[in-house]
Amino acid sequence: MHRLRAAALRGRQEIEVTYFDGSRDEAFLRAVGENIAHGLPLSLSDRKAAARRILAVRPQWSDRAVAAHAGLSGKTVSAIRRRSAEEAPRLRSAEESPHLNSRIGADGRRYPLDGSAGRLRASQLISARPDTPLRAIARDAGVSVGTAHDVRRQLFGGEEPGPGRTSGAPGPDTPEGPKSAADRLALLRSLSQDPSLQNTRTGRELLRWLHTQAVTDDDWQALTATVPAHCVDAVVELARQCAQTWQRIADDVARPKESAVERAVTSAIRSMRENLGEELTIDALAETAMFSRFHFTRVFKNMTGLSPVHFLSALRLQEAKKLLVGTELNIADISNVVGYRSIGSFSTRFKSSVGLAPVAYRRLGGFAEEINVSDGGDEPGALPLSVRGSVLPPASGPAGCVLVGLFPDPVPRGRPVRCALLDHPGAYALENVPEGTWYVLAQSVPYSRDGRDGRDGAEGGDGGGVPAVPCVGASEPVTVALHALPSPVDVQLRPVNALDPPELLALLDVRTTALRTASG
DNA sequence: ATGCACCGGTCACGACAACT
DNA sequence: AGTTGTCGTGACCGGTGCAT
Numbered sequence: 001m002h003r004l005r006a007a008a009l010r011g012r013q014e015i016e017v018t019y020f021d022g023s024r025d026e027a028f029l030r031a032v033g034e035n036i037a038h039g040l041p042l043s044l045s046d047r048k049a050a051a052r053r054i055l056a057v058r059p060q061w062s063d064r065a066v067a068a069h070a071g072l073s074g075k076t077v078s079a080i081r082r083r084s085a086e087e088a089p090r091l092r093s094a095e096e097s098p099h100l101n102s103r104i105g106a107d108g109r110r111y112p113l114d115g116s117a118g119r120l121r122a123s124q125l126i127s128a129r130p131d132t133p134l135r136a137i138a139r140d141a142g143v144s145v146g147t148a149h150d151v152r153r154q155l156f157g158g159e160e161p162g163p164g165r166t167s168g169a170p171g172p173d174t175p176e177g178p179k180s181a182a183d184r185l186a187l188l189r190s191l192s193q194d195p196s197l198q199n200t201r202t203g204r205e206l207l208r209w210l211h212t213q214a215v216t217d218d219d220w221q222a223l224t225a226t227v228p229a230h231c232v233d234a235v236v237e238l239a240r241q242c243a244q245t246w247q248r249i250a251d252d253v254a255r256p257k258e259s260a261v262e263r264a265v266t267s268a269i270r271s272m273r274e275n276l277g278e279e280l281t282i283d284a285l286a287e288t289a290m291f292s293r294f295h296f297t298r299v300f301k302n303m304t305g306l307s308p309v310h311f312l313s314a315l316r317l318q319e320a321k322k323l324l325v326g327t328e329l330n331i332a333d334i335s336n337v338v339g340y341r342s343i344g345s346f347s348t349r350f351k352s353s354v355g356l357a358p359v360a361y362r363r364l365g366g367f368a369e370e371i372n373v374s375d376g377g378d379e380p381g382a383l384p385l386s387v388r389g390s391v392l393p394p395a396s397g398p399a400g401c402v403l404v405g406l407f408p409d410p411v412p413r414g415r416p417v418r419c420a421l422l423d424h425p426g427a428y429a430l431e432n433v434p435e436g437t438w439y440v441l442a443q444s445v446p447y448s449r450d451g452r453d454g455r456d457g458a459e460g461g462d463g464g465g466v467p468a469v470p471c472v473g474a475s476e477p478v479t480v481a482l483h484a485l486p487s488p489v490d491v492q493l494r495p496v497n498a499l500d501p502p503e504l505l506a507l508l509d510v511r512t513t514a515l516r517t518a519s520g
Numbered sequence: 521a522t523g524c525a526c527c528g529g530t531c532a533c534g535a536c537a538a539c540t
Numbered sequence: 541a542g543t544t545g546t547c548g549t550g551a552c553c554g555g556t557g558c559a560t
Contacts, residue, residue: 343541358542526555528554529552529554532552534548536546536547537544538544539543540542540544
């Protein structure tokens with residue numbers, strides 16, 4: 001009505017109208033959408049009130065579908081839905097009703113809130129009818145073809161089927177079902193018809209090898225039953241050696257693909273380093289790497305252990321560390337130079353990653369007097385558990401001081417749970433370790449005989465047998481529990497490469513240690 | 521196999537205010 | 541000037557569904 005009043009106040013006699021046929025609720029939804037799109041923007045409280053009313057009349061809509069209508073983010077709608085359900089039993093009962101175990105998205109599709117039941121049905125159908133087409137499995141189980149395909153991949157890959165890490169239906173009785181043998185023969189037929197293999201001498205040779213090696217279950221079971229007793233040891237030894245050889249062949253063939261991905265990720269990291277102060281988006285970085293945004297994010301994390309955004313954040317903080325100790329720029333300028341738009345965010349992120357606030361870091365010249373470990377074990381009654389082992393020196397030569405830390409992730413982020421400083425690679429012990437699964441990460445700190453160090457650069461060595469580049473190392477995950485003490489955990493040091501995330505933790509004052517080591 | 525849109529949950533960021 | 545806490549927003553993660 002306010003548009004009519006506005007037109008009248010402007011002295012207009014006519015106004016364009018669009019006729020609408022629908023219920024009062026539908027008219028309300030339309031009105032909210034129009035008000036979001038035209039005229040003065042609605043206040044936040046108005047938009048939230050609209051979202052609450054939309055949820056009341058369309059509880060099956062997804063959060064984002066409601067959000068698109070109300071001019072809010074999906075997360076805000078999600079929070080409103082949660083609060084509304086707590087306050088209004090009617091909404092909660094609607095949520096629990098069986099036909100509302102899904103949400104309708106903005107595209108009109110229905111998405112399940114929990115897909116485990118459908119995946120369970122699919123896995124049971126695949127196990128019972130392994131030769132049934134995927135589309136039939138998908139139709140009968142009420143899931144998409146993609147989901148049915150994924151369930152089948154899990155079943156024949158020997159994994160526990162089911163969404164995420166949750167367990168689902170039991171897999172096939174044997175890790176190698178009849179379908180995998182058929183798949184293997186189909187692969188071999190497909191390869192044999194490939195002209196790039198057929199038309200080269202080496203390709204034909206490879207195909208002959210594959211034909212002789214690609215035996216089916218029936219083949220080898222028939223053969224092994226006839227092995228004479230006096231030949232068993234020799235056959236076992238030869239079969240194992242052949243298996244190792246084929247594993248090496250597979251690794252070697254797969255390597256060029258990894259290299260292409262590695263080049264793409266390295267290129268993206270170079271772009272990050274050259275444009276630290278700019279607003280870099282995932283799309284732009286993915287374009288640098290010539291991947292889609294989705295594929296790029298996946299391969300980047302696989303290669304570096306960090307998402308592109310986390311890696312970029314680490315590079316920015318690493319640059320900030322250099323500027324803090326190497327220049328007299330104030331905090332606001334440094335925050336801006338390394339790409340932060342808010343000093344508050346910069347300060348918070350710096351302290352959580354480095355362990356010191358920016359000003360404190362500058363005052364101490366980049367060295368912490370001590371490294372505060374994160375919470376989890378110093379409190380009274382902490383379990384007397386420890387992680388012990390050795391840090392092995394890099395193949396390239398001796399290393400300087402070594403910082404060994406226990407982290408929840410395979411990359412060093414934030415404060416370690418426990419840490420220790422070694423004069424040189426060798427035995428270490430981390431005491432009073434809390435229960436959990438941890439990674440032992442080691443970082444060697446190059447130093448020169450006069451006590452200068454080579455942090456964040458490659459200029460630390462003096463040619464006296466001291467490495468010019470810092471080294472890092474990481475263990476496999478270590479589970480620490482009262483009744484499952486870990487065996488010794490050794491960590492091999494290796495020179496830092498371009499794909500390693502920057503080390504951000506403020507270093508202990510190793511200069512004294514370095515001087516003591518050098519003089520003694 | 522891949523790209524893309526979408527889901528809910530989680531976490532990081534930026535803006536802002538209050539404080540030192 | 542710099543730090544800290546809060547709030548809203550948006551990106552990320554691991555996943556699904558569909559199209560090509």
